[in-house]
Amino acid sequence: MKKSVLGALAVSTMLTPVAAMAQTEVQFWHAFTGRLGELVAAQVEEFNASQDDYVVVQSHKGNYSETLNAGIAAFRAGEQPHILMVFEVGTATMMAAAGAVRPVHEVMAASGADFDQDAYIGAVKGYYTSTEGDMLSLPFNASTPVLWVNRDAMAAAGVDPDTDLSTWQNVDAALTALKAGGEECPLVTAWQSWIHLENFSAYHDVPFASQDNGFAGTDTELMLNGEAQVAHLTAMGQWAQDGKFIYTGRRNEGGANFRAGECALFTESSAGYAGISSEAEFDFDVRPLPYWEGVGNAPQNTIIGGASLWVMEGHEDDEYKGAGQFLSYLSSSDVQAKWHQDTGYLPITAEASAATKAAGFYEANPGTEVAVIQMTANAPTANSNGLRLGSFDQIRGIIDEELEGIWAGDKTAQEAMDSAKERGDALLRRFEAANR
Amino acid sequence: MEKRVVFRGWLLPALLIAPQVFISAVFFFYPAGQAIWQSLFIPDPFGLSSQFVGLGNFEYLLGDRFYRASFVTTAVFSxxxxxxxxxxxLFLAVMADRLIKGSGVYRTMLIWPYAVAPAIAGVLWLFMFNTRVGVVSWYLGNLGYDWNHVLNGGEAMGLVVLASAWGRISYNFLFFFAALQAVPRSVIEAAAIDGAHFWTRFWTIVLPLLSPTTFFLLVVNVVYSFFETFGVIHTITSGGPQQSTTVLVYKVFSDGFVGQDLGSSSAQSVILLFVVGMLTIIQFKFVEKRVHY
Structure with missing residues (x-):
């Protein structure tokens, strides 16, 4: 008995290296846990089972910031993974690191798989393409902000749940009616900077920063203290003072309130779908993000948030081939359509979007298409391609602080945004100096 | 007459202190040297290139009014x-020391919070004071007080102080309690016979006898509040609102690991090293004089 166990051990020890040698390993570091983590693991497993040459090894490295830090630290130590997930605000950092990353369009084209950059949805890939139009990283999970409506809360406050909320003018009136109807939390938001400044600017086709929002160079300056932004924040600051807009925190803390049915309107990512649809015990709607009628070119298109996959330098050709094939597999229509339907993230190819529509998913799940339409309604302009700013994670922190100043009534919107520009620009100059 | 024992040779003493020297060199001197070296450069995050800027990082930091403000925040916080x-x-230790029955139970209960990691302590307090769902903020709301540490800087500071100090009370309790046990009973009994009340005895006998422990705890707690409260601040306020809880060490983290600005982050570590060094010197020079061993 003992002998046979030992024998089996010996045989398996001898066999394992052989099996591992035959397959080229591709390391994939990501930031997903829970349901999303399971879905990523399933994608990897399916890819591994679909062919014999490569094996993708996925590992979770903490939240978005932690994953980026892990990747950077690993690169400095020469232990970098092949594929690293980086959230959208880390894009400029990755792009500036020319010696550390290998553009995805090169990797995918060299892997021998079919690769056509035009198959990807412009507004999604725009965030991650070079000025020449080449994809530098593969969009993985992309979402865009929408307006979530608690229909029951609207009705309870005596406001018609079907009332038109496409413009902030209409929302303003609805908030007043909600407040008058006894609603204690008429409006709540998640990711305030992303929704009410970054997306706001793109949606109204006004610049968020100079140099095409940083796409044209690192000598960029923030322009978030423009007339349109200040007017919007002034209105929101007034709502905050009147108790019509309730501030809950910098991230998506407000989601808990909305899902519990405490709030009537909620501006949040379209990827909130999974959580809201499973937890909400009330009737809800997904509406397009409101815009100010008559301001800028609204509605232009909104921009994305989420993460993309970067291929890192310093590996063997063979391994890049494996990485390229894995990325092609992820972009394939079936995988994308399933991902889009399971998570509420946007499809990255037009084909995946069409497949989802053809399968009748949008009809069965009303509201899931809103984000796709909002993203793709208009061809992106220089103001609505996305943002490419260094130290952006930290600049968002600064913006959050300044916004808190407005909500607390300590500062006017103009003062707060002027200060955000001054402080943010200092960080942009540091980034420019570091990447000269 | 002073007694002095002199060891012959240097090999044995050198050997005995070698492990400590080695550990200090690897975990303290080497990283500290690296930080000082790096503070003279602006490197890119990936270490692909870096530019020598001399004291440019320090100039940039000291010219930043938010950085200067965080010194004040740190002082208040500490x-x-x-x-x-x-x-x-100290109060709890004195009370527990007087107990005749069940002191073991009290002791255990009072030491318990020390076992909670700072980040978890942060989350715990955050939940209790959460502006919408927190138990404490709900009670405060019932009492007519609108608790909102997300927007109110003073309340945010109060909350992080509370969360940071809470677990630390156990640690301090442990030391005070042990020190109280070491106070000679005969002295206290003699004072009691002379008619001194409990609090008189405490102020005139116990507290002075506790001074070495108090001094030790003062140094340790200041160092703790400078460096180890990071987890609490990160989980509860992330330095906000409007920088009101951004202490120096939190800014080191946020510039280095959120902003990937390693030059500025290193320069801040150097400044922090200097500040804490100065504080410790001051404490030993002036406060220790009043300590009776």
Whole structure:
């Protein structure tokens, strides 16, 4: 008995290296846990089972910031993974690191798989393409902000749940009616900077920063203290003072309130779908993000948030081939359509979007298409391609602080945004100096 | 007459201190040297290139009014944390020391919070004071007080101080309690026979005898509030609102690991090293004079 166990051990020890040698390993570091983590693991497993040459090894490295830090630290130590997930605000950092990353369009084209950059949805890939139009990283999970409506809360406050909320003018009136109807939390938001400044600017086709929002160079300056932004924040600051807009925190803390049915309107990512649809015990709607009628070119298109996959330098050709094939597999229509339907993230190819529509998913799940339409309604302009700013994670922190100043009534919107520009620009100059 | 034992040779003493020297060199001197070296450069995050800027990083930092403000924030925070963790600990220790029955149970219960990691302590307090769903903020709301540490800087500071000091009370309690046990009973009994009340005995006999422990805890707590409260601040306020809880060490983290600005982050570590070094020197020079061993 003992002998046979030992024998089996010996045989398996001898066999394992052989099996591992035959397959080229591709390391994939990501930031997903829970349901999303399971879905990523399933994608990897399916890819591994679909062919014999490569094996993708996925590992979770903490939240978005932690994953980026892990990747950077690993690169400095020469232990970098092949594929690293980086959230959208880390894009400029990755792009500036020319010696550390290998553009995805090169990797995918060299892997021998079919690769056509035009198959990807412009507004999604725009965030991650070079000025020449080449994809530098593969969009993985992309979402865009929408307006979530608690229909029951609207009705309870005596406001018609079907009332038109496409413009902030209409929302303003609805908030007043909600407040008058006894609603204690008429409006709540998640990711305030992303929704009410970054997306706001793109949606109204006004610049968020100079140099095409940083796409044209690192000598960029923030322009978030423009007339349109200040007017919007002034209105929101007034709502905050009147108790019509309730501030809950910098991230998506407000989601808990909305899902519990405490709030009537909620501006949040379209990827909130999974959580809201499973937890909400009330009737809800997904509406397009409101815009100010008559301001800028609204509605232009909104921009994305989420993460993309970067291929890192310093590996063997063979391994890049494996990485390229894995990325092609992820972009394939079936995988994308399933991902889009399971998570509420946007499809990255037009084909995946069409497949989802053809399968009748949008009809069965009303509201899931809103984000796709909002993203793709208009061809992106220089103001609505996305943002490419260094130290952006930290600049968002600064913006959050300044916004808190407005909500607390300590500062006017103009003062707060002027200060955000001054402080943010200092960080942009540091980034420019570091990447000269 | 002073007695002095002199060891012959240097090999044995050198060998005996070698492990400590080695550990200090690897985990303290080497990283500290690296930080000082790096503070003279602006590197890119990936270490692909870096530019020598001399004292440029320090110039940039000291010219930043938010950085200067964070010195004040740090001072306020440290003083509050030290006071809030030492005074209740001393009080509890004195009370527990008087107990005749069940002191073991009290002791265990009082030491318990020390086992909670700072980040978890942060989350715990955050939940209790959460502006929408927190139990404490709900009670405060019922009492007519609108608690909102997300927007109110003073309340945010109060909350991080509370959360940081809470676990620390146990640690301080442990030391005070042990020190109280070491106070000779005969002295206290003699004073009692002379008619001194409990609090008189405490102020005139016990407290002076506790001074070495109090001094030790003062140094340790100041260092704690400077460096180890990071987890609490990160989980509860992330330095906000409007920088009101951004202490120096939190800014080191946020510039280095959120902003990937390693030059500025290193320069801040160097400044922090200097500040804490100065504080410790001051404490040993002036406060220790009043300590009776």
């Amino acid at each position: 003083i509050l944390v030290t006071l809030c963790s030492m005074i209740p600990a």
